[in-house]
Amino acid sequence: MTHTFAAQLNSLLAALILLSAFALLAQRKIMGLVHIFAWQGLLLSLSTAVIGYASGEHHLYISSLLTLGMKVILLPYILYKLVHKLKIHRDIEAVVNVPTTMLLGIILVVFSYHLTAPIRELSNLMTRSTLAVALATIMLGMLMMVTRRHAVTQILGFLAMENGLFFAATSATYGMPMVVELGVALDLLIAAFIFGIFFFHINTTFESLDVEQMAKLKETD
Amino acid sequence: MSLHPFVIELLQFALLLGLAPAFAGWVKVLKCRVQGRTAPGILQPYRDIRRLFGKDIVLAENASWLFRFTPYLTFGVTAIAAGIIPLISVDLPLSATADVIALVMLFGIVRFFTALAGMDIGTAFGGMGSSREMTIASLAEPAMLMAIFTVSLASNSTSLTQMVSVMAHSEFVIRPSLAFALAAFILIALAETGRIPVDNPATHLELTMIHEAMILEYSGRHLALIEWAGMMKLTLFFALGIAAFCPWGIATGGDTGLLLLALVALAAKLVVGACIMVLIETGLAKLRIFRLPEFLGSAFLLATLGMIAFFILE
Amino acid sequence: MPAALDIAGFSVLLLLVLAVAAPLFRPVRTLQITLVFSLAAVASLAAVVAGVMTVADGSVASAAMTLGLPGLPFHLRLDPLAGFFLVVIGLMGFFVSIYSIGYVKGYGGQRSMTQMICFYTLFLAGMLLVVLADDAYFFLVAWELMAAASYFLVMYEDEKGENRRAAFLYLLIAHVGALAILLAFGVMAGQSGRPVFDGYTFDAMRTAQLTPGWAAAAFFLAFFGFAAKAGVIPLHVWLPEAHPVAPSNISALMSGVMLKTSIYGICRFAFDFIKEFPWWWGGIVLVLGLISAVMGVLYALMQHDLKRLLAYHSVENIGIILIGLGLSMIFAAFHLPTLAALALVAALYHTLNHAVFKGLLFMGAGAVLHATHERNMEEMGGLIHRMPWTAPLFLVGCVSISALPPFNGFVSEWLTFQAFLLSPSLPHPLLKLLIPLGAAMLALTGALAAACFVKVFGVVFLGQWRGHQKRERIHEVGPSMRAGMLLASISCLLLGIFPTWVIGWLDTIPEQLCGGRLAESAGKFGWMWLTPIAHGRASYSGPMVFIGILAVVAVTWLLLHARATSSRRVPIWDCGFARLTPRMQYTASAFSMPIRRVLGFLFAVREQVEVVPHTNHPSLPGSLQYRLRIRDRFWNWLYVPQGDAAYWIARQVGKLQQGRIQIYLLYSFVTLIVLLVFLG
Amino acid sequence: MAQELVSPSTLIFTATLLAAFSGALLLVPRFLNASRGQLLATVAMLTASVLGLTGSVAVLLSGRTELFQLSWTLPFDQPEIGIDPLSAWFLLPIFLIPGCAALYARSYWHADNYPHNVRKTTFFFGLMSGFMGAVTVARDGITFLFAWEIMALAAYFLVATEDEKPEVSQAGTLYLITTHIGTLGLFALFSLLTLTVGTWLFPAVGSLDASSPIASALFLTALFGFGMKAGIMPFHIWLPSAHANAPSHVSAAMSGVILKVGIYGIIRTLSFFHTIPLWWGALVLLLGVVSGISGVAFAIGQHDLKRLLAYHSIENIGIIFMGIGVALIGQTIGSHPMVILGCAGALLHVLNHATFKALLFLGAGSVIHATGTREIDLMGGVARRLPYTALLFGVGAVAICGLPPLNGFVSELLIYLGFFRGIQESGVAAAATALAAPALAVVGGLAVACFVKVYGIVFLGAPRTEEHAAHHEAGWQMLAPMTVLALVCAVIGLAPALLGGLLQRATLTIFPLTAPLDTLEQLTSLAPLTSVSLMGVLLLVILGLLLPWYLRRLRSAPQGATVTWGCGYQRPVARMQYSASSFAELLTGLFAFVLKPQVHRPGVARGIFPSVTNFHSHVPEAVLELIYTPALERLYARFQPIRHMQNGILQQYVLYILITLVVLFLSDYL
Incomplete structure (x- = not known):
């Protein structure tokens, strides 16, 4: 495996991660979302491993395995359980229709590219060009949180943002210190449990996981 | 032994004109096999065309000259397109006639006149078919051009010969942009050639047909020409996809050995392509017409992502 | 061989003479129409000739006329850009003039032909002069001539309220645009550093050294003005009102040619005057x-x-x-x-x-x-x-x-x-x-x-x-x-x-x-092949495509007709429905329905379906009425608020008009005082 | 110096903690029953008072300044606490008043009578008292704000003790809102301060240049934030309703001490600066004058x-501000006597007001306890049933009116002297102080009028209603604290010279010396404190001589109780007495332009046999009702569209974040 080939492979993985971020925006079924999220995690894990191999930073292998365990197996499993337990298989209602969301997404990608262009000029890491993709993944995750109504999609958007952050860390600096990564992983796990508990309560209170229901919680008038 | 370019050109003409029905027939056979039905045989399209040529024409009372002219034009333009896309050799004299944008527009002519012919009789079906066809086309065309532009950007040209030779002879590089563009192209090709999930070429059910609705009133040799042109169009889209995205093995000159090799490579690629299409067609259900914008929108999205990936990642 | 500018001048002069002379022929209507439009066609052709020559040569000719304002004679100039637009105007003028002979006769004495003819020739002359003008005054005079003549032509069938409304809207937007262009010229002239009148020649504007800010101001004022004329969204609202109501030959000229004068103006400003942007x-x-x-x-x-x-x-x-x-x-x-x-x-x-x-x-x-x-x-x-x-x-x-x-x-x-x-x-x-x-x-x-x-x-x-x-x-x-x-x-x-x-x-x-x-x-590869950058980059051959299609179609046709096959005519297949009527065809609204569904969010679309029951039973509907109204959103977003605002301001200003003589005297007095204060 | 057995600071910190958590045990209901718990808390509070007072006095006597670093870390700087004479001076009322009030509460708010809220009240009372102390010892912004916030919140719970009454919960909310607006100002203040000095620790005395714009910003935010707590006009709106609706011992502590914590904050902030511009002093003085006059005017109504x-x-806070203003002006123009007199006057008035106002509130509590109403117009003749309370209330009233020989007179005298010093100077300062002196006189005069009204209507005359006639004298637990406070009033009034040195020291920690100490005039030489004592003693001696004579006259003169002369009217009833409103009517009319009194008078009864008519007058909280409320309502209406942003839809909130992110990125890029 040559260095440039690794870079190419990483670019391909970055492109696929970007695609999965868009797929998250486009997907209507909750289970589909969970699957795509797992795929995104897998791609992320692969990309981390590739970067780890190419850069010689071997702690990235651990990150890669951690990602694999957390984002490909554990979190999707928790979400899967949740979806089954709460019996939510309906289509997700979007606040903004899908094509418009896609257009907004493209605008955000271009915006990210525009933002990271100066960094691209300065950095000499082989992963520098994927920074734009990482930033775009964060933005798209946020866009997903903005445009979807269902609470589970909010979480998936949040987790997708985290994926983007992780990717940004690997592509900007070849990863965060191990301690930080472990901490973040633990945080995510706890967040997932807390979300699960919250969903359960929201579901029993409102008999729905539509977050628009929560508008009732605001002040009167 | 080396063949003169004009000979290759003629060869390609003959190849496409002659083998397009066989290819279409083979796709049908493959599809039947996959779906567990009895296949009609690979030569069935030839038999259909011959039968139609032998039949008399039945024209509606108020059909105008445009209605009769359209089949010839359709066939003519498709044939011209067949001479432009490099299939087995880069060295095609006609290839410079039209670059890829012009090629898309040539298909545009076919569509334009077919749609007009659909409206000529004045039935509701024809109008419906035309209306839907033009809607789909207008949404597919931007995506098509974006997909092709991505390849153009990579090869720095819109000329098909140039694109093919650049793609065929550059060293192997993973290009996510091209992968996206190819995915987009496949979606658009499904839409443009009227396959599932956009249109069903086998149906004559009133509410689902699009392309068939336009040519419902045709008969005899007119229908034969249109059907033949349709099969050619299907083959041409495969050819275009192969030329733009995976032209490896294509001959640069007129050397017979290389040409034979290119022919084998082409056949193999067509087989693979047909399998992919059959799998898609079998795996998907036909979409409702108003879900199509999303289908084509995702094609556009993929194409755009391809272009963005080209600038960001390459 | 006469110079291109002379030919162009002849063309304009001929059109102006026609405008003046047309009423003379009023008694003989057929002669009037045929003669004047034929001569207008000749004049247009002359403009084409002048334009073709100029563009081919790349020559530049200019002249100052003795006419004009004191201290500022009218300047004319014919360069390739102007020449190209002369060709555009002339070519269409030629086609449309020929067409008009028959078209105008079709009005068949219902209304005054002379009005149509006069304004038609003036309109053509105005457009030619816009392109030929080489100073701001003359340009604006020609611009207004063009606008006014076309206004009267839009108003031609003025007994219909719709036409008057459209014409007024056209006039309004044309003048807002003209105002912006005038301001743009003012900025250019003011920044050119020449003495007062000299600044208004285009020569002065070409040499003017503008600061980036002023340059942008001048360009965008001009762009606004020209965009209003050209119908760039969102300044397009007059176009779909004015073109339908004008006589069709006029619509052809307005849409085909008059809009192009603004393209000319934009080119002139950007590439010729400002250059660096x-x-x-x-x-x-x-x-x-x-x-x-x-x-x-x-x-x-x-x-x-x-x-x-x-x-x-x-x-x-x-x-x-x-x-x-x-x-x-x-x-x-x-x-x-x-x-x-x-x-x-x-x-x-x-x-x-x-x-x-x-x-x-x-x-x-x-x-x-x-x-x-x-x-x-x-x-x-x-x-x-x-x-x-x-x-x-x-x-x-x-x-x-x-x-x-x-x-x-x-x-x-x-x-x-x-x-x-x-x-x-x-x-x-x-x-x-x-x-x-x-x-x-x-x-x-x-x-x-x-x-x-x-x-x-x-x-x-x-x-x-x-x-x-x-x-x-x-x-x-x-x-x-x-x-x-x-x-x-x-x-x-x-x-x-x-x-x-x-x-x-x-x-x-x-x-x-x-x-x-x-x-x-x-x-590079001869007249057959168009290869704008390089042969490898892109190529297109118009003749080949044309001939190729013709050839294949001909060959196919010949081959298939070599053997005689019969064709017979039958009624349309009616799906078993017995009484197919023409009203059952796909309509224009039906045709555009899918696109309306897909992209309808850009418009204010209102659809109403009304079922009028025929009998008591719902499965036997009597008739169905479908109403579709599509409105231009820009109208409500942009124009209605502006109109309201203008009206409100007018009402406020209107309060000054009290109708009492003392108040008016007071106004005069106050104005006098203010002036004295300023002068003192 | 010999090793101390127990350092005063230790005493103070122990006392603070003891006070803060005096009621903590009450929070565990099973552990203690309410009555015992209250007793325990009271004992703890009293102990804390004694310890704290001892420590404070010791610090004041020694004049030492001590700093301690706390060993736990915050994400900011190492927190610091410290004691200096200024803190110690403010700690005097902080330990004195709550101690007295706690003892008073043992009877006034006894666990048996208020079983459902006594635990809460007692706990928060201790918490509030303790953290008032903590505020004054804090030496960095974070600790300060921390203590401040706990104090403010505890005070909120105390105000809202009887939150089942709508009036009370309203008053509590108003207090909570205003106190947090004030805290917001403090956040701004400390952020700015940190920005200026680079650390959260308080800068050294006189270390900042006051002429810079940021110093002005600091000054104004401090004035706003602390002024809100001190209740300076026009930030006083929370004060009347909160004090009126809290239990009386709480009112005593709040009015007596919490307001002073605000004053402490202002003084502490001012101590950071040198070369103070004139307008600071002028502004403080102006606020003091406005507050003084309008406070007393409102009181009359x-x-x-x-x-x-x-x-x-509010009035007294105004007086304190006047003193500070004088000191600031003195600092600007370099007049040491003005500094000493103004500052000492202000500080002394802080202590004085704390004692007599607490005394008055406790007295009022006793009266209310006895009559069951707060309405003056329904009372009357209380003195006959509550002689001791009447006497003690009288002491308080005399003190607050600034009459000799009690303490109010001394502090006002110092401020007056400061004014007169100012008039001797030249320039703007002279003009400002010259104008302020009569204002202080007006305040004093009006206060006298007001307390004549209160005392006359409440304690003298006859009960106006049977229902609200006073029943019984207060118990010893209520009288004892009042007596202590009255004694303090008297001692300060009679022997102010005792405090001279302490005041001088406290002043010097605020306004550092510009010249060696011995060249400057001492407070004792500036103010005739000894003659004040002499005069007071003389007054007492004369009174003491006259009293036996009067008593003898009283006993020897023939006595006959008879009905008041009714001007020929046959049946004079108690309701016909002059009421508080009628007493104040003339003065209220004088200040009608500020007070905006509302009079509901359905019409004078007419005819031969007039039917019953009634009359109702009310002096509203004009600043609140005429300025704040309409302004806020307009603001509310104006911002109604923005409220759509807060629509409860989660996605939109995320969208705000996204937009902010994009804008931030863009702004960074541009």
Whole structure:
């Protein structure tokens, strides 16, 4: 495996991660979302491993395995359980229709590219060009949180943002210190449990996981 | 032994004109096999065309000259397109006639006149078919051009010969942009050639047909020409996809050995392509017409992502 | 051989003389019409000759007239840019004048011919003078002449309230635009550093050294003014009102030619006066062009008034021209002269093409109107059987405007696409990425235009007659109208088949304006092949496509007709439904329904379906009424608030007018005091 | 110096903690029953008072400054606490008043009578007292704000003790809102301060240049934030309703001490600066004058006893501000006597006001306890049933009116002297102080009028209603604290010279010396404190001589109780007595332009046999009702569209974040 080939492979993985971020925006079924999220995690894990191999930073292998365990197996499993337990298989209602969301997404990608262009000029890491993709993944995750109504999609958007952050860390600096990564992983796990508990309560209170229901919680008038 | 370019050109003409029905027939056979039905045989399209040529024409009372002219034009333009896309050799004299944008527009002519012919009789079906066809086309065309532009950007040209030779002879590089563009192209090709999930070429059910609705009133040799042109169009889209995205093995000159090799490579690629299409067609259900914008929108999205990936990642 | 400027001068003079002399022939109406329009055609032809010569030479000629204001004689100048627009105006003037002989006769003594003739010639003369003018005063005089003459022509059938309203709207927006142009000239003159009157000559403006801020102010004021004339979205509202109500020959001239004078103005300001500008000017022009193109064609798709539809297509095509112009400006701003030349040629080529095919389409619409007295497409159908000449000629226009090879619309759009694809040469990373997205919008525009013209031609000419009047009363139009359309159709074809020659001829314009040449590379492989950048980059051969299609079609036809097969005529298959009527055909509204569903969120669409029960039982409905209203959102967003604001201000100012003499005296007194204070 | 057995600081910190958590045990209901718990808390509070007072006095006597670093870390700097004479001076009322009030509460708010809220009240009372102390010892912004916030919140819970009454919960909310607006100002203040000095620790005395714009910003935010707490006009709006609706011992602590914590904050902030511009002093003086006059004017219009006292707090805060203003002007123009007199006057008035206002509130509490109403117009003749309370209230009233020989007179005298010093100077300072002196005189005069009204209506005359006639004298637990406070008033009034040195020291920690100590004039030489004592003693001696004579006269003169002369009217009833409102009517009319009294008079009864008619007058909280409320309502209406942003839809909130992110990125890029 040559260095440039690794870079190419990483670019391909970055492109696929970007695609999965868009797929998250486009997907209507909750289970589909969970699957795509797992795929995104897998791609992320692969990309981390590739970067780890190419850069010689071997702690990235651990990150890669951690990602694999957390984002490909554990979190999707928790979400899967949740979806089954709460019996939510309906289509997700979007606040903004899908094509418009896609257009907004493209605008955000271009915006990210525009933002990271100066960094691209300065950095000499082989992963520098994927920074734009990482930033775009964060933005798209946020866009997903903005445009979807269902609470589970909010979480998936949040987790997708985290994926983007992780990717940004690997592509900007070849990863965060191990301690930080472990901490973040633990945080995510706890967040997932807390979300699960919250969903359960929201579901029993409102008999729905539509977050628009929560508008009732605001002040009167 | 080396063949003169004009000979290759003629060869390609003959190849496409002659083998397009066989290819279409083979796709049908493959599809039947996959779906567990009895296949009609690979030569069935030839038999259909011959039968139609032998039949008399039945024209509606108020059909105008445009209605009769359209089949010839359709066939003519498709044939011209067949001479432009490099299939087995880069060295095609006609290839410079039209670059890829012009090629898309040539298909545009076919569509334009077919749609007009659909409206000529004045039935509701024809109008419906035309209306839907033009809607789909207008949404597919931007995506098509974006997909092709991505390849153009990579090869720095819109000329098909140039694109093919650049793609065929550059060293192997993973290009996510091209992968996206190819995915987009496949979606658009499904839409443009009227396959599932956009249109069903086998149906004559009133509410689902699009392309068939336009040519419902045709008969005899007119229908034969249109059907033949349709099969050619299907083959041409495969050819275009192969030329733009995976032209490896294509001959640069007129050397017979290389040409034979290119022919084998082409056949193999067509087989693979047909399998992919059959799998898609079998795996998907036909979409409702108003879900199509999303289908084509995702094609556009993929194409755009391809272009963005080209600038960001390459 | 006389100089080009002299010929142009002769052309203008002849038109002005005709305007003055036309009333003399009033007693003999036929003679009046035939003579004047023929002479107008001659004058137009003279303008074409002058323009062709100038562009071919790349020569520049100027003259100062003895006429004009004290201290500022009128200046005339004929350079390749002006020459090109002379050709555009002259060519269409020629076709339309011939067409008008028959068309105007069709009014058959219902109203004053003299009015039409006078203003028609004045209108032509005004447009020619706009292009020829070489100082701001003369330019504005000519501009107003053009605007006023066209205003009266729009008002021609002034007994209808609709027409008066449209004409007023046109006048209003034209004058807002003229005001902006006047201000732009003022800025240029003020910054030119010349003495008062000298500053107003274009020569002074060419040499003016403007600060970036003032340059931007001048350009965007001018751009606003010209955009109002050209109908760039959102300043397009007058267009779909004024074009349908004007007589069709006038619509052809207004849409085909008059809009182009603003393209001339923008070119003049950007490339000739200011020369050095930042790229974002081009960016704004490009974005407005894209919006106009897409929105224009979408609005067009929603229409079922034939001429309104064509008017919206003018918006679209002006958008396409602006796209080329914007790209050219971007390339020029980054000092890429060859690429700028390509984009500029694309824009100019489309200017010429649009003039020809839009003129043709409006003439065709005029012919249909002439024959059916109907503008609503839903009441037409099957005209191909009754109008064997008009139908194919109109079809040529449709194919051309839909940018299909081998006709002319394709060539200019293809060139524009090529210009888009050159964006990787730009040194700006974001532009590299964004400009190709514009190409997708252009592709959308082209495809939607094709859909729209399938609808137009399919509904108007194909199918069966839907109208109320007897089908048999519809008849083909007279020879002069056919001749006008035929000439335009031939031009469409020729411009589409021989682009290399046209580009070779046009080449002097980009050379003077952006300093780059195109002809050498475009025609490198002979007249058959158009290769604007390099052979390997892109190529197109109009003749080959044309001949190829013809040949294959002919061969197929011959082969298939070698053996005699019979064909028989039967009634339409009716799906077993017994009584198929023409009203059951797909209508224009039905045709555009899918697109309306997909992209309808851009419009204010209101659909109403009303079921009138026939019997008591719901499964036996009596009749169904469908009402569709599509409104231009811009009207409510932009114009209504402005109108309200203007009205409110007027009401406030109106309070000053008390009607009491003392108050008025008080005003005078206060004014006097204020003036004294200021002077003291 | 010999090793101390127990350092005063230790005493103070112990006392603070003891006070803060005196009621903590009450929070565990099973552990202690309420009555015992209250007793325990009271004992703890009293112990804390004694310890704290001892420590404070020791610090004041020694004049030492001590700093301690706390060993736990915050994400900011190492927190610091410290004691200096200024803190110690403020700690005097902080330990004195809550101690007295706690003892008073043992009877006034006894666990048996208020079983459902006594635990809460007792706990928060201790918490509030303790953290008032903590505020004064804090030496960095974070600790300060921390202590401040706990104090403010505890005070909120105390105000809202009887939150089942709508009036009370309203008053509590108003207090909570205003106190947090004030805290917001403090956040701004400390952020700015940190920005200026680079650390959260308080800068050294006189270390900042006051002429810079940021110093002005600091000054104004401090004035706003602390002024809100001190209840300076026009930030006083929370004060009348909060004080009126809290239990009386709480009112005593709040009015007596919490307001002083605000004053402490201002003084502490001012101590950071040198070269103070003139306008600072002028502004403080102006605020003092406005506050003083309008406070007393509002007080006159009231006929709710505790509201009235609350307005007097505003008045007295105004007086303190006047003193600070004088000191600041003195600092600007370099007049040491003005600094000493003004500052000492202000500080002394802080202590004085704390004692007599607490005394008055406790007295009022006893009266209310006895009569069951706060309405002055319904009382009357209380003195006959509650002689001791009447006497003690009288002491308080005399003190607050600034009459010799009690303490109010001394502090006002110092401020007056400061004014006169100012008049001797030249320039603007002279003009400002010359104008302010009569204002202080007006305040004093009006206060006298007001307390004549209160005392006359409440304690003298006859009960106006049977229902609200006083029943019983207060118990010893209530009288004892009042007596202590009255004694403090008297001692300060009679022997101010005792405090001279302490005041001088406290002043010097605020305004550092510009010249060696011995060249400057001492407070004792500037103010005739000894003659004040002499005069007071003389007064007492004369009184003491006259009293036996008077008593003898009283005993020897023939006595006959008879009905008041009714002007020929046959049946004079108690209701015909002059009421508080009628007493104040003339003065209220004088200040009508500020007070905007509302009079509901359905019409004078007419006819031969007039039917019953009634008359109702009310002096509203004009600043609140005429300025704040309409302004806020307009603001509310104006911002109604923005409220759509807060629509409860989660996605939109995320969208705000996204937009902010994009804008931030863009702004960074541009």
